[in-house]
Amino acid sequence: DVVMTQSPLSLPVTLGQPASISCRSSQSLVYSDGNTYLNWFQQRPGQSPRRLIYKVSNRDSGVPDRFSGSGSGTDFTLKISRVEAEDVGVYYCMQGTHWPPFTFGQGTRLEIK
């Protein structure tokens, strides 16, 4: 199984400041069709997960443009350009290249300092 490793696991950020979360996979996530199936999800307190980013860098409809995804191969990053209060929650990366199983990172808890 592909292991997804996120860092940091806890991320205190000042409002208005940028934030960055790293996600590394135990093997390349490039699929034979040339796509890289790496998603990012946000889970606000008490809510179900919401997808933010798919295939590394594609933002879902309604996701603010302060969220961006980048990376390739085994190294990926989710960036928030200016953190807002509504961004508090846990962020997960997930790979959908080598399945089953689909595998998630451990989660990164973003909090406001």
Add this chain to the structure above:
Amino acid sequence: EVQLVESGGVVVQPGGSLRLSCAASGFTFDDYTMHWVRQAPGKGLEWVSLISWDGGSTYYADSVKGRFTISRDNSKNSLYLQMNSLRTEDTALYYCAKDGYGGNWLDYWGQGTLVTVSS
């Protein structure tokens, strides 16, 4: 608007059985693969199972293989998870989620239904 509404979560004894349901609306249900994903209390996300659009292909996490069965009824826009031989470690919030087209995994999620396995 896409809606996924799970139901069926209860408290059940170890070794017991349970069937979860997920009612889908707001999209053409039989066009898409569907998943179950779970989250133990205070823990991260764990993928459980996937079913193809027509129910012809199913896949499971090793942790549930042989005990859980995913199915769907496209005439009822419904997804199911039959859970047998339940263990305490199956205690979790169970989410159903849909895919988009072409590897567009897990684009919408329901609110989840809580399964507690306890004596």
